[in-house]
Amino acid sequence: xxxxxxxLTLAQSFSKNRIVLLLCASFFLGACDQGARxxxxxxxxxxxxxxxxxxxTNGKVLTVDNKFSIHSTVIVDAGLIxxxxxxxxxxxxxxxxxxxxDGKTLMPGFIDSHTHIxxxxxxxxxxxxxxxxxxxxDLIRAKVKEIGEGEWITGYGWSEDELNEGRRPLKSDxxxxxxxxxxxxxxxxxxxAVVNTLAxxxxxxxxxxxxxxxxxxxxxEDGELNGIIRERQEIVGKLVPDSTxxxxxxxxxxxxxxxxxxxxxxxxxxxxxxxxxxxFEELYDNPELPLPRAAIQFQWSDPAAINNLKDRVGGxxxxxxxxxxxxxxxxxxxxxxxxxLEPYVDQGEYRGYLNMPESELxxxxxxxxxxxxxxxxxxxxxxxxxxVVNTLAxxxxxxxRVDHRHYLNHFSMRPPELxxxxxxxxxxxxxxxxxxxxxxxxxxxxxxxxxxxxHNNPIRSPMDHGITVAISSDILPIGPLVGLYAAVTRKxxxxxxxxxxxxxxxxxxxxxYTLLGAYLNFEEDSKGSLEPGKFADMIVLSDDLLTIDPxxxxxxxxxxxxxxxxLVYTNE
Numbered sequence: 001x002x003x004x005x006x007x008l009t010l011a012q013s014f015s016k017n018r019i020v021l022l023l024c025a026s027f028f029l030g031a032c033d034q035g036a037r038x039x040x041x042x043x044x045x046x047x048x049x050x051x052x053x054x055x056x057t058n059g060k061v062l063t064v065d066n067k068f069s070i071h072s073t074v075i076v077d078a079g080l081i082x083x084x085x086x087x088x089x090x091x092x093x094x095x096x097x098x099x100x101x102d103g104k105t106l107m108p109g110f111i112d113s114h115t116h117i118x119x120x121x122x123x124x125x126x127x128x129x130x131x132x133x134x135x136x137x138d139l140i141r142a143k144v145k146e147i148g149e150g151e152w153i154t155g156y157g158w159s160e161d162e163l164n165e166g167r168r169p170l171k172s173d174x175x176x177x178x179x180x181x182x183x184x185x186x187x188x189x190x191x192x193a194v195v196n197t198l199a200x201x202x203x204x205x206x207x208x209x210x211x212x213x214x215x216x217x218x219x220x221e222d223g224e225l226n227g228i229i230r231e232r233q234e235i236v237g238k239l240v241p242d243s244t245x246x247x248x249x250x251x252x253x254x255x256x257x258x259x260x261x262x263x264x265x266x267x268x269x270x271x272x273x274x275x276x277x278x279x280f281e282e283l284y285d286n287p288e289l290p291l292p293r294a295a296i297q298f299q300w301s302d303p304a305a306i307n308n309l310k311d312r313v314g315g316x317x318x319x320x321x322x323x324x325x326x327x328x329x330x331x332x333x334x335x336x337x338x339x340x341l342e343p344y345v346d347q348g349e350y351r352g353y354l355n356m357p358e359s360e361l362x363x364x365x366x367x368x369x370x371x372x373x374x375x376x377x378x379x380x381x382x383x384x385x386x387x388v389v390n391t392l393a394x395x396x397x398x399x400x401r402v403d404h405r406h407y408l409n410h411f412s413m414r415p416p417e418l419x420x421x422x423x424x425x426x427x428x429x430x431x432x433x434x435x436x437x438x439x440x441x442x443x444x445x446x447x448x449x450x451x452x453x454x455h456n457n458p459i460r461s462p463m464d465h466g467i468t469v470a471i472s473s474d475i476l477p478i479g480p481l482v483g484l485y486a487a488v489t490r491k492x493x494x495x496x497x498x499x500x501x502x503x504x505x506x507x508x509x510x511x512x513y514t515l516l517g518a519y520l521n522f523e524e525d526s527k528g529s530l531e532p533g534k535f536a537d538m539i540v541l542s543d544d545l546l547t548i549d550p551x552x553x554x555x556x557x558x559x560x561x562x563x564x565x566x567l568v569y570t571n572e
Contacts, residue, residue: 052077052095054536054565057087059101060544064108064515064529068507074106076536079564084530105544107510108529109265109292109537109561110480111517113431114376114409114472116190117259117269117294119252119279121154121243123147127185128157128477132164133173136185140177152240153178155185158194159334161442161493169194170220171227184236189440189476191332193233200225203236214331214353230335231353249279256283256291260569262479263558265537266293268431268472268521270376270409271326274298274305277313284320290568293537295323295521297376300368318535318564323521324374324407327364328355330384333412333436333443338381340413344447352381362391369395375406376431376520382413382452389415393422407431407520410474411462413448414455414502424466431470431520432459432512434487439476441492454499459487459512461502470520471512484509484545485553506545536565 054076061071063084073089075082083089120126125139136158143153160168174183174196182199186192200206207225211217215232219225229236259267277296283289295316298306310322331337331353336344339352354361355378365388368375379388385408392406407429422428437444437457444456455461463469471483487509490497504512518528527535540560545553561569 047092049092049094052082052093053079053097054562055090055093055095055098056101056106056538057090057098059103059540060105061530062105062107062510062546063531064511065531068511074530074536074538076565079536079566081530081532081534081536083532101540104559105541105546106530106538107541107545108514108527109539109563110263110513111266111470111515111528112259112264112472112478112480112513113268113470113517113520114270114433114474115267115478116271116475117252117255117267119243119248119250119255121247121251123151123153123240123243125153125155125185126157127155128188130158131162133167133169136169137173137177140174140181140183144178144181149180151181153181153183154237154240155183156190157188158185159188159439161439168228171196171200171225174227182239184233184240186233186237187334189332189334189474191334191337192228192230193236194227195229195233195236196227199236199239200227202239205235214355215337216335231331231337245279249282252279253283253289253291256294257289259292259478260290260561260563261558261571263539263541263561264292264478264480265539265561265563266295266517266523266527268295268297268323268376268517270297271299272296274302274309277309277322280320281313284317290563290566291319292563293319293527293535295321297323297326299326299328300364303371318526321521324376324405325368326409327361327368327375327377329361329377329379329388330354330381332380333440333447336443336447338412339384339387340381341383341386342452345449347447351383354384354387358387361387365391366395366398369401369404369406370399372401374404376409377406378410379408380410380412382415385411385413385415386419389419389422389428392428393426396426403427405429405520405522407468407470410436412436412457413452414458414461417465420462420465420467423462427468429468429470429520430462431472431517432457432462433472433474433476433483434459434509435473435476435483436486437490437498438482438486438492441494441496441498444492444498455502456498457486458499458502459504463504463508468516468519469512470516471509472517479554480513481554481556483513485550487512488553489550510545536562538562 057073061074063069071084073087074084075093130136182202183196184199185194212232216230218228330339337352339354343349343351377388379385409431411430434457487504488506490500490503515528518524527537539558542557542559559571
């Protein structure tokens, strides 16, 4: 509708007169009531100062927005980022909880887009920090005293690369410490285990036992079983008695809470069963527990149970939701059993294994895609990567889906250029573990050579092809700082550099461990960067990752962790 100029002039005149009358009335009332009304603080521009829940200022704030903007002040209210900027924001906001960062670095919390967090029973021994076989034996003897003879003893996390003896623990080592207790210890990475004589006997495994499909029961140089089982250690593990619900959930709470100390504010927990979601729900129903946000992945072993759970919980909550479906294409390098295009070094024609026959894997990927689910697919060897990518490309051409966000877990070997081109064309993403270059250095040196060895866990080359590459840990180790270190230095534990052309910058690494992890779970609009409207999931670091000597990255400490604007960890 068009307003006549005359009507506009009259309206403006009326408005001016009305404003004058209102101002006069305000002055009169103010004079009569002077001192009776509280005054609201105002900014230098005269607008009211808003009270918010939390202000952090005088720091180096890495927003991880599109420009990777760096500010000094963050305003938080109701668990969300309100604004970031300079100290001038303090003229517009006030809070009873104002933190002086004293120049420290503040950034989004780490998002570990592929990890495994479990509750552990009393029989369990944590082996991730042991440094010798002798120490393992001492831990076994202590556990026998704790739980008694005859009870199963389990554990996880040993790595021959970390042991003073420079070799794997074997059946004979475990027998010396626990001749009357069955023992099974899974190697770091989860793709092999060592068991003792009693465990083998209970599982009825002998020299006459046929090799399990997709796995190996090893023999030593003397031709006898040495206790190592690759990829199919569940043939022994299935005999371990079930743990009680109470001991598992209490341990799960502790292990989830421990992530906050490492600056991890969100995880994608891979490879759970639908009934395990109930335990997570019980913990996350308590808003007082300090926990990271979690997305839980399931294997497609019980589609009906998965779909029933999805019908019940829908999109979940801000703290707990169902993630993509997990699919295992091949084995890992700790066996080794990753499925490769060329044979392993000094192992004849051995090229590892697919986790199932190729026809079954192809059918499974098509079934899950057609059911409307997103997939996170374990593919480590280059042959497995080629097969999975070719299958997904065919599947997406047959049944296109907008923004499917299927991705590969690991991508530990660099595949042919054509494969990466297909990934970019069909928007097939990656969650990569650069920390493997560091912690699994010995496995790569033993099993790969030349170009394959140098380009283990490639990051730069897929990124240069236009592929989205998030960074995660797969608990080898779980601390994100190892991943950042290896991503920018490409160094192994010995200090050797592998494929420097695959290195990325620290800003790229931080984005991969934050915003891109959120992207894989369709959550880039709610977390992963410190932008207005997003969750205030943040960490304060002891040092500036952008300027620190790369050799000191792993010495950086997490000083504070915030989830939804609440302080959930402090190192004080």
